[in-house]
Amino acid sequence: MNINEFLERGEDYYLPNLSIDLVIIGLHDEKLKCLLLQLGDKWLLPGGYIGQDESVENAVQRALVERTGLETPHMKFLAVFGDKDRQFGDELKNLSTKFGPSWRDGYWLNNRFVSLTYYSLVNFENSHPVARGFDAYAWFCFDELPEMWMDLKSIALKARNRLREDIKYEHVAFKLLPDQFTMPELHHLHEVILEEKLDRSRFQKKMLSAGIFERLPKRLKESPGRNPYQYSIKTHLF
Amino acid sequence: MNINEFLERGEDYYLPNLSIDLVIIGLHDEKLKCLLLQLGDKWLLPGGYIGQDESVENAVQRALVERTGLETPHMKFLAVFGDKDRQFGDELKNLSTKFGPSWRDGYWLNNRFVSLTYYSLVNFENSHPVARGFDAYAWFCFDELPEMWMDLKSIALKARNRLREDIKYEHVAFKLLPDQFTMPELHHLHEVILEEKLDRSRFQKKMLSAGIFERLPKRLKESPGRNPYQYSIKTHLF
Numbered sequence: 001m002n003i004n005e006f007l008e009r010g011e012d013y014y015l016p017n018l019s020i021d022l023v024i025i026g027l028h029d030e031k032l033k034c035l036l037l038q039l040g041d042k043w044l045l046p047g048g049y050i051g052q053d054e055s056v057e058n059a060v061q062r063a064l065v066e067r068t069g070l071e072t073p074h075m076k077f078l079a080v081f082g083d084k085d086r087q088f089g090d091e092l093k094n095l096s097t098k099f100g101p102s103w104r105d106g107y108w109l110n111n112r113f114v115s116l117t118y119y120s121l122v123n124f125e126n127s128h129p130v131a132r133g134f135d136a137y138a139w140f141c142f143d144e145l146p147e148m149w150m151d152l153k154s155i156a157l158k159a160r161n162r163l164r165e166d167i168k169y170e171h172v173a174f175k176l177l178p179d180q181f182t183m184p185e186l187h188h189l190h191e192v193i194l195e196e197k198l199d200r201s202r203f204q205k206k207m208l209s210a211g212i213f214e215r216l217p218k219r220l221k222e223s224p225g226r227n228p229y230q231y232s233i234k235t236h237l238f
Numbered sequence: 239m240n241i242n243e244f245l246e247r248g249e250d251y252y253l254p255n256l257s258i259d260l261v262i263i264g265l266h267d268e269k270l271k272c273l274l275l276q277l278g279d280k281w282l283l284p285g286g287y288i289g290q291d292e293s294v295e296n297a298v299q300r301a302l303v304e305r306t307g308l309e310t311p312h313m314k315f316l317a318v319f320g321d322k323d324r325q326f327g328d329e330l331k332n333l334s335t336k337f338g339p340s341w342r343d344g345y346w347l348n349n350r351f352v353s354l355t356y357y358s359l360v361n362f363e364n365s366h367p368v369a370r371g372f373d374a375y376a377w378f379c380f381d382e383l384p385e386m387w388m389d390l391k392s393i394a395l396k397a398r399n400r401l402r403e404d405i406k407y408e409h410v411a412f413k414l415l416p417d418q419f420t421m422p423e424l425h426h427l428h429e430v431i432l433e434e435k436l437d438r439s440r441f442q443k444k445m446l447s448a449g450i451f452e453r454l455p456k457r458l459k460e461s462p463g464r465n466p467y468q469y470s471i472k473t474h475l476f
Contacts, residue, residue, distance in 0.1 A: 015254075015255045015256075015350075015352065016253075016254055016255065017253045017254065017255070017256065018253075018255065018256060018352060050320070050352065051322075052350070053322055054322055055320050055321050055322045056318055056320025056321075056352055057320060058322075059320075077317065077318065079315065080294055080315065080318075080354055082288070082293050082294025082295060082297075082354075083293050083294075084289075084291055084292055084293045084296075112253075112290070114253065114256060114288065114294055116318055116320075169407060
């Protein structure tokens, strides 16, 4: 569906009052960052709507591809955001030049939306998002999020907090790293996510005892010094 | 809203295409049971719809009270059930004598619904549900669920499975017991949920080390034999 058809006739295609918002998390410059799209002066999470003849699961994958060009394997459910006043409101109206002739009373994009939110961890270097139909995309540090529409900032922050909880119980953080990584890299990543120091040798022992990482040959190096083993996740996990 | 108004004019009050289903879990006769409502020949989870001017959170509590009379403190989010063909279908039409004059083409209750599902653990003895607007209510063992509408059986079973996961990480199972319980009772409950034997002394040691249970005086007994301490959950948890 092109952008004009979406703006003009979206209500014929999508379930009303129900939206999807996606928090895409990457690691860049030793910081956790979140992928946002610009709409007017403010920013949005990538997201979309659910086709009347489409499963929610399918809509999530489609929205991800349509809005970002990414094809992350797995979006994880985050939460339902269901406040009664979740709508763009007058500020969207002020963007009506952008929406061209679409804006009108009861315009479908200005309805109340209950949002189903999901999040995903991606490898920043392998992710090449595009800003389809939007002014721009950018990655923002969670501590320096720009002004965002509606309650989207709290959705983004909830995902960051969920990630902090998840890594206590699940091995997921490695998804933020390249396919091959060292234990010092994994250790540092956990410190970044948790925002606290972790004892390096205890961390490494715990990770290796899980039996899910496969040791690979050391990286070829030209300079002297420490040269830790590379690891990858064992494929049978997937 | 009375039942006739609900059937006739619900679409004027509720968000379309979005429903709530609640899995209420209790412990009875040493088995985990699920509270269901009868509609025609089949059974439903208690549930409801979200008012156009109502938050999802409020709708969940309201639906619980309206459909069961229970006022459980906390419903926990379970999952989104969003298959594209989630609707009652012709079978609901066959119940149209029950719906009186309401049934018609495009009747709102026969739309596709994305369901937001929640679950809760209740103390069976303190729970006195009512079947407001339905033929009957009953508690069913998860292993002997009756025929249910749509995919509601898989929602119920997902909640049972989630509970099994949750108790590995969180102290929640005690909510199924009376306010005061013994460690043997808590131990047996965990065996029922996990469907496996757990070493009694290791279990008790682990539970007490969590520091969330408060030891109370022993129960007065008339007969001789074992007389374990009573415990309750420490109130500062709430």
